[in-house]
Amino acid sequence: MLVGVPLETAAGETRVAVTPETAKKLKAQGHTVRVQSGAGVRASAPDAAYEAVGAEITDAAGALGCDLVLKVRTPSPAEIALTKRGAALVGMLDPFDRSGLERLAAAGLTAFALEAAPRTTRAQSMDVLSSQANIAGYKAVIMAADRYQKFFPMLMTAAGTVKAARVVILGVGVAGLQAIATAKRLGAVIEASDVRPSVKEQVESLGARFIDVPYETAEEKEAAEGVGGYARPMPPSWLARQKVEVAKRVAQADVVISTALIPGRPAPTLITTEMVQAMKPGSVIIDIAAGRGPEGGGNCPLTVAGQTVQVHGVTIVGETNLPALVAADASALYARNVLDFLKLVLAKDATALNVPMDDDIVVACLVARDGQVTRS
Numbered sequence: 363m364l365v366g367v368p369l370e371t372a373a374g375e376t377r378v379a380v381t382p383e384t385a386k387k388l389k390a391q392g393h394t395v396r397v398q399s400g401a402g403v404r405a406s407a408p409d410a411a412y413e414a415v416g417a418e419i420t421d422a423a424g425a426l427g428c429d430l431v432l433k434v435r436t437p438s439p440a441e442i443a444l445t446k447r448g449a450a451l452v453g454m455l456d457p458f459d460r461s462g463l464e465r466l467a468a469a470g471l472t473a474f475a476l477e478a479a480p481r482t483t484r485a486q487s488m489d490v491l492s493s494q495a496n497i498a499g500y501k502a503v504i505m506a507a508d509r510y511q512k513f514f515p516m517l518m519t520a521a522g523t524v525k526a527a528r529v530v531i532l533g534v535g536v537a538g539l540q541a542i543a544t545a546k547r548l549g550a551v552i553e554a555s556d557v558r559p560s561v562k563e564q565v566e567s568l569g570a571r572f573i574d575v576p577y578e579t580a581e582e583k584e585a586a587e588g589v590g591g592y593a594r595p596m597p598p599s600w601l602a603r604q605k606v607e608v609a610k611r612v613a614q615a616d617v618v619i620s621t622a623l624i625p626g627r628p629a630p631t632l633i634t635t636e637m638v639q640a641m642k643p644g645s646v647i648i649d650i651a652a653g654r655g656p657e658g659g660g661n662c663p664l665t666v667a668g669q670t671v672q673v674h675g676v677t678i679v680g681e682t683n684l685p686a687l688v689a690a691d692a693s694a695l696y697a698r699n700v701l702d703f704l705k706l707v708l709a710k711d712a713t714a715l716n717v718p719m720d721d722d723i724v725v726a727c728l729v730a731r732d733g734q735v736t737r738s
């Protein structure tokens with residue numbers, strides 16, 4: 363099959379969907395791989411590295427005009443215009459953006475949004491949300507350490523003792539767990555909050571303290587269990603008690619990393635303006651939910667998506683694409699996720715895709731086919 367790898371055109375996007383490593387594997391499976399010139403450069407994969415494994419270097423039309431197009435981000439209208447009717451598309455296609463999916467369907471594409479894969483053991487090797495969130499959690503801590511004007515570890519020196527940084531992590535999914543692990547390696551003292559009760563044990567096993575907000579009603583407990591491992595919006599009663607506990611910790615924190623998301627809904631507000639006002643000057647907030655909260659903010663309403671702002675002496679980082687700042691490894695992991703997904707729909711030497719409608723992962727990811735959006 364003719365497999366195309368375009369250069370990503372979304373602002374700030376540095377990742378690539380196929381690395382020389384996975385291009386080589388696609389070639390070994392009997393497929394022709396066409397990579398747009400420069401597609402991998404920002405992820406440390408120059409054209410020559412693709413050519414060395416037998417890929418062909420082409421232009422945008424050459425890559426987007428293939429039978430199977432492998433992308434990181436959903437294609438823009440200009441990119442869609444270069445695709446072929448009946449071609450297949452695999453990428454992070456924003457499955458909650460209905461009008462975006464309708465554009466893909468109208469172009470006659472068979473499209474698979476990898477973010478929609480179930481969070482099951484079998485889907486783990488193709489779980490792009492996990493592979494990228496893991497990187498975001500890591501990079502958020504590295505960025506916080508860079509912006510923070512003090513040490514993370516406790517140090518005893520001849521010139522006196524330096525206290526360890528206090529780090530608060532809000533939302534302990536994949537990104538939050540990696541943020542805890544990374545901050546721990548740097549020597550910080552960490553507290554973390556999440557709505558899901560199962561998280562407590564994971565937080566403690568990483569050497570952090572869980573901010574306990576007990577469930578007082580059956581409704582609160584049921585909401586906290588979530589669905590499919592994901593959080594659901596919590597009742598206001600629980601959120602009010604969580605706010606009190608979080609506010610106390612945030613006031614003492616040097617660094618806050620917030621990662622709380624609810625699929626298909628705006629990110630919850632966890633760090634209010636009043637909480638920021640009460641923080642120590644010089645403290646840092648890295649809002650991984652930037653751009654996903656109400657009115658384009660994140661878990662904090664003062665966050666400005668894509669920017670770093672100073673408010674009341676607090677630095678608030680609203681970076682919206684942290685994985686793109688670790689482009690080589692983010693691409694390496696993403697490309698392996700893509701390759702693993704392809705095993706479900708693309709046989710060796712096949713000239714067309716096979717779409718098994720009895721496979722739960724394939725069905726979950728399929729968002730457009732035969733001119734229709736296939737996701738409810």
Ligand code: NAD
Nearest residue numbers: 481482486492533534535536555556557591593622623630
């Ligand atoms: P996510 O990015 O959707 O959300 C991040 C975190 O924010 C979640 O832990 C969520 O509970 C939390 N959150 C939401 N509202 C909050 C609030 N008001 N206060 C505090 N925290 C709040 O999560 P994710 O990292 O994508 O993980 C989602 C689920 O998938 C988890 O249960 C995770 O363990 C599971 N998972 C399973 C697998 C697998 O088995 N294959 C792989 C990865 C993740």
